[in-house]
Amino acid sequence: MGFVITPKVGFIIDQSIVFGGFALGLISKNPLQWYEVFFKLYIGLNLVLMPFAGLVTLFCKIFGKRIQDPPKPTQYLKEIFETTRCYWVVSLLAAWPVQRYLNGELTAYTMDLKESFVGDSIILNTLFMVFFFLLVDFHTYWKHRLLHTRTFWYFHRNHHSFFDPSCFASFGVSPFESVLTFGPLLFDQLEIANQFKLCTWLHGSVILFFIVLNIYLHCGYTFDFIENTLPKLFINTSAHHNLHHSKTKIHFSELLTLWDYLMNTGATFYNKQEFQQKLEKEKS
Numbered sequence: 001m002g003f004v005i006t007p008k009v010g011f012i013i014d015q016s017i018v019f020g021g022f023a024l025g026l027i028s029k030n031p032l033q034w035y036e037v038f039f040k041l042y043i044g045l046n047l048v049l050m051p052f053a054g055l056v057t058l059f060c061k062i063f064g065k066r067i068q069d070p071p072k073p074t075q076y077l078k079e080i081f082e083t084t085r086c087y088w089v090v091s092l093l094a095a096w097p098v099q100r101y102l103n104g105e106l107t108a109y110t111m112d113l114k115e116s117f118v119g120d121s122i123i124l125n126t127l128f129m130v131f132f133f134l135l136v137d138f139h140t141y142w143k144h145r146l147l148h149t150r151t152f153w154y155f156h157r158n159h160h161s162f163f164d165p166s167c168f169a170s171f172g173v174s175p176f177e178s179v180l181t182f183g184p185l186l187f188d189q190l191e192i193a194n195q196f197k198l199c200t201w202l203h204g205s206v207i208l209f210f211i212v213l214n215i216y217l218h219c220g221y222t223f224d225f226i227e228n229t230l231p232k233l234f235i236n237t238s239a240h241h242n243l244h245h246s247k248t249k250i251h252f253s254e255l256l257t258l259w260d261y262l263m264n265t266g267a268t269f270y271n272k273q274e275f276q277q278k279l280e281k282e283k284s
């Protein structure tokens with residue numbers, strides 16, 4: 001048996017991220033400002049995204065088609081706890097670049113699209129952006145598969161306790177997984193970041209799309225129009241990700257289902273017989 005993160009070690013790592021990451025604010029250039037930025041981010045994320053998740057839930061209940069049974073009320077509380085803990089970690093990470101930005105220091109972000117260009121060619125820069133986007137999403141696919149290995153399962157098992165998730169489980173992931181997903185926010189702190197620029201509004205729009213999509217992926221309902229349109233663009237859907245929660249060993253893609261297609265982990269791309277065979281194989 002290979003190396004496995006035990007619940008005890010996993011718990012210590014997660015707690016170290018939550019509390020250690022908070023204490024790290026003390027070594028920032030201006031701790032008072034850092035904590036102010038952190039709390040504003042944390043409160044802002046909760047105030048915007050929790051009610052939004054509630055609104056989407058309501059909308060789904062009225063207009064959507066239920067995939068599985070609705071979650072029990074106690075599950076909602078667990079989902080909210082896990083999600084708000086993820087927002088805590090995201091705020092811990094984001095406080096660093098936001099503080100740099102507020103102080104007029106060099107950051108990897110710029111509002112000027114042209115300033116984010118490498119050279120002058122629009123075609124080359126568009127290709128570069130597409131490549132960058134694919135690379136980031138490819139990272140999320142492999143991060144997810146890594147978390148499904150015996151070694152790292154501790155950090156992902158809570159997300160899978162939501163067998164039939166709701167919108168409130170969208171970011172219900174462990175602190176360790178939050179760091180793996182949102183850690184690139186710290187890219188800004190590296191010297192190399194001064195060589196690259198990311199366009200804030202373009203980058204922000206993709207992140208916003210991912211947030212909204214992720215809430216839809218966990219809603220537990222489907223809408224025919226969305227389910228028929230997004231797969232044509234290789235974009236993940238509620239039906240696709242819900243199967244990941246119910247079957248666990250398939251559908252690891254987070255934004256693009258392209259990776260499930262290429263890596264042969266996407267049941268929706270198989271025929272029924274192939275799908276059954278794959279599930280039988282996973283069980284044995």
Ligand SMILES: [Zn+2]
Pocket residue numbers: 144148156160244
């Ligand atoms: Zn998973």
Ligand SMILES: [Zn+2]
Pocket residue numbers: 159165218241245
């Ligand atoms: Zn999920």
